[in-house]
Amino acid sequence: MRLLERYLKAVESYLPVAQPKDIIRELEENIQAQMDDEAARRGRPLTEEEQAAILKLVGNPALVAGRYHNSELGVAFGRQLIGPGLFPLYARVLSITLVSAAAVRMLVGLWLGQPPIGAMIQGLLVLVWPFAIVTAVFAGIQSVLTKNPDLWNAWDPMAPPTRLSNAQWVSRLEALLEIGIVAAVLLWLRSDFMGALLANLMRLLPPVWPQIYGLAVALTAAGLAPAVISLLWPRAERLRLAVRITLGLAWVAGLSSLLAAGDWGIGTATAFNQYIWYSVLVLAVVSAVVVVVDATRLLRRRGPEPRAEAR
Amino acid sequence: MDNDVFDNLRLELRRGCLTVAVLAQLRTEQYGYSLVKALVDHGLDIDQSTLYPLLRRLENQGLLVSEWREENKRGKRFYRLSEEGGAILEHLLGEWQALNASIDRIVQEA
Known part of the structure; x- marks a missing residue:
């Protein structure tokens, strides 16, 4: 599989559900145009290393896909804790964790004989800890990425x-x-x-x-x-x-x-x-x-x- | 100099300016990569991973229109300023010039 195809598949796997094919098609045409441009400048087809260098310039697949998510969402308390690049993954993990935690807590409440409304309220109250823990984990990762932005580039298109x-x-x-x-x-x-x-x-x-x-x-x-x-x-x-x-x-x-x-x-x-x-x-x-x-x-x-x- | 502070301020300063630059450049139709080159030719370096999603957001806001068309036997998505985008660009440019003039005066007085 060509480097570009592999790169696009990696980007696609991180993309929002809506319009991934259209986004990938456009991205492919833009990168291909850049590669053609570079090949014309050099007067020969690009080597894999040269193609990889262009893909590095375009950016880490996760970061590129993250920027296609709707708007520049993030989490901030005073300063930004989770930036737009990491936010889509954070939102996905947080939603799964919160739904699971709330469901378990509500079931336990019902099991103990609490009225459904009470169990539901308890189910919502217990979400504070999972929210705090998941947010803290992602804030830690974001902090490392902010201090070492080169980590986003620590990927090899040829790997x-x-x-x-x-x-x-x-x-x-x-x-x-x-x-x-x-x-x-x-x-x-x-x-x-x-x-x-x-x-x-x-x-x-x-x-x-x-x-x-x-x-x-x-x-x-x-x-x-x-x-x-x-x-x-x-x-x-x-x-x-x-x-x-x-x-x-x-x-x-x-x-x-x-x-x-x-x-x-x-x-x-x-x-x-x-x-x-x-x-x-x-x-x-x-x-x-x-x-x-x-x-x-x-x-x-x-x-x-x-x-x-x-x- | 605190590089983090500078980087954050620079990022904030550039964010709005890039949007104005993209809108202004798209008074002439361009596809993604040709727009990157045009901006670079004017001295405005922009990450492709920032520009391509920005184009989609501006289109979703109704400021740009786009269509797929063939060029050199390859399909490309061409963007141009919409009518509404043109009107907003005029306002933004007016705002930009007023801000620029104010800052110039403040800096010269200081």
Whole structure:
């Protein structure tokens, strides 16, 4: 695949949902015109190194795509904490985190017998911590990027693609984000509020739940391993896949044991217990499918780990 | 000199100026890369990653119009100033000249 095509695919993977094809087509024509211009000036076709130099001038794919997002959004308290370049990723991670946290808190509230409105209010109040943690993680990353703007340029257009080639090479920035998010989730689970809530809950629940909770926390912590591998050995995809498969199997086993446990329900809330049972079943099936997909990808990757492509 | 402070102030100063420059340059139709070259030829360096999204934003605001057309056997998206963009540019240029004159007077007095 040509360098330009690879570059455009990387940009496209970060683009807003609306009009990505049109944006990519226009970007392609502009960059191609610049390359043609440079080739005409030199009187010969450009080498890959010269093409890469032009792509470096255009900019980091994530940064270029970020600037196409609607307006120059950012987060500022006095000074800017998260700039427009990082904001799209921040917004995506924050929305997923907040929705998940609110849903969990509302379910717990309903489970404890709170009226729906009260559970909803509690669900919204509990969002403060995930918001603060995710914002702090991204503000930290932004601070590093602001002090070292060259980090945006610390990418090599000639390196193997980062996003759309089945993750042969996962960017270190993504790995850092993943580690930050998992760490934030673990810190949240270890917070005084969650600790007290869970301790009270566990007293009400059959013994299988504390076991499953312990397993879930351990597996979430172990979920850092693939991110650490991506950070230290970005091209070691087979190792990363093997670890992901192992973790996926552990999730399937844990969820299956929860399903198989005869006595896991809460009191007489039959409908709610059924809802939880089916939710756990769906989670187990999704985990199993992910394991199968990862295993298929691992089997397809024979031979040595991919290296940087020949120049 | 604190480089961070200077960089931030320079960025703020350039942001509005670049928009005026782009609008003014697009009184003549251009596509993205030819606009970059035209601005550079006039001494105004601009990142492509800043310019291309800026063109789309200005078009969304109704200040520019664009169309895909073939040139040298390649499709290109050409931009030009819209009627509304022309009117706004005139106001902006008036504002720019007034500001420029005021600053000149302040600097000369200082």
